[in-house]
Amino acid sequence: METHPEMFAPYERLIEVEILGRKRQVPENNSILRCLQFLQMDSISNADLCWNGDCLNCQVWIENKGKEKAVISCRTTVAEGMKIIRLSKDLPFATVGDTERNK
Numbered sequence: 518m519e520t521h522p523e524m525f526a527p528y529e530r531l532i533e534v535e536i537l538g539r540k541r542q543v544p545e546n547n548s549i550l551r552c553l554q555f556l557q558m559d560s561i562s563n564a565d566l567c568w569n570g571d572c573l574n575c576q577v578w579i580e581n582k583g584k585e586k587a588v589i590s591c592r593t594t595v596a597e598g599m600k601i602i603r604l605s606k607d608l609p610f611a612t613v614g615d616t617e618r619n620k
């Protein structure tokens with residue numbers, strides 16, 4: 518599948534977050550789920566996801582002040598330095614095999 522820039526909210530720069538212990542560059546102003554898609558376009562695009570807050574398949578856990586906090590990634594905007602420490606089993610995000618841009 519090709520990348521469609523218009524699927525992302527407008528952004529001017531990439532920000533650094535940590536996903537499963539690995540530093541990644543993702544587009545600011547976008548939901549966490551869009552950022553996962555940015556990194557792994559095919560698998561996230563083809564996953565069983567509603568993208569509108571209904572299915573909860575996109576749940577991720579972020580570290581917040583030393584505690585885990587579950588958030589709905591399609592409804593949560595990414596932030597610089599965010600640490601995503603766990604992903605729903607329904608999110609097909611591999612720790613290897615990114616699309617070219619983040620290798």
Ligand code: FES
Nearest residue numbers: 568570572573591
């Ligand atoms: S994708 Fe369904 S709730 Fe986020």
